[in-house]
Amino acid sequence: AQSVAQPEDQVNVAEGNPLTVKCTYSVSGNPYLFWYVQYPNRGLQFLLKYITGDNLVKGSYGFEAEFNKSQTSFHLKKPSALVSDSALYFCAVRDSSGGSYIPTFGRGTSLIVHP
Amino acid sequence: DTGVSQDPRHKITKRGQNVTFRCDPISEHNRLYWYRQTLGQGPEFLTYFQNEAQLEKSRLLSDRFSAERPKGSFSTLEIQRTEQGDSAMYLCASSFRETSGIKGDTQYFGPGTRLTVL
Numbered sequence: 001a002q003s004v005a006q007p008e009d010q011v012n013v014a015e016g017n018p019l020t021v022k023c024t025y026s027v028s029g030n031p032y033l034f035w036y037v038q039y040p041n042r043g044l045q046f047l048l049k050y051i052t053g054d055n056l057v058k059g060s061y062g063f064e065a066e067f068n069k070s071q072t073s074f075h076l077k078k079p080s081a082l083v084s085d086s087a088l089y090f091c092a093v094r095d096s097s098g099g100s101y102i103p104t105f106g107r108g109t110s111l112i113v114h115p
Numbered sequence: 116d117t118g119v120s121q122d123p124r125h126k127i128t129k130r131g132q133n134v135t136f137r138c139d140p141i142s143e144h145n146r147l148y149w150y151r152q153t154l155g156q157g158p159e160f161l162t163y164f165q166n167e168a169q170l171e172k173s174r175l176l177s178d179r180f181s182a183e184r185p186k187g188s189f190s191t192l193e194i195q196r197t198e199q200g201d202s203a204m205y206l207c208a209s210s211f212r213e214t215s216g217i218k219g220d221t222q223y224f225g226p227g228t229r230l231t232v233l
Binding site: 034044104 | 226
């Protein structure tokens, strides 16, 4: 079985400050990990993914995420937040060893960036 | 724009009526997925196709739900005898099955169809 947890319903940060949105996962095999962003009344937009290789993954809009196998985490980070980053962020995991190609999504974290 | 498109964007219906949604994936993508999203939740998987074959269905997909992808291109999701509990955002996503090299195909989502059942 695969699962993902986003422990924070909401993250507040001031514009210009670094931001972190947390994600932890559980899989039987090796994970494929994804981050998506969702703006109001819109579908999910892909930000970045970890498949293999470097633990630090760089994605769209200046976001990056660090894969930590020992802590089973894949936290999303950005060095300097923008007001326009305010949105709902979803982490997703898929077990690379499973027969299903379906990822499991977290419940989402609302990021609010204050001017 | 060659992204995933969905139609309609909004649908309001009365309980007991049937509704049908359409999804047009990115043209070169061979996999198509349907999800349901309710307020405060992440997307929940309903079903997926590889080309025209429906390969996996969630237990969330009751007998009232049916999906098709007749020619391996667009897909339709039909809900019969709608119930108030069906009110949700229905999301479609597509991906390209990578036969070699980097795996973990990335899903690209459409804007969704918001269903309200009165």
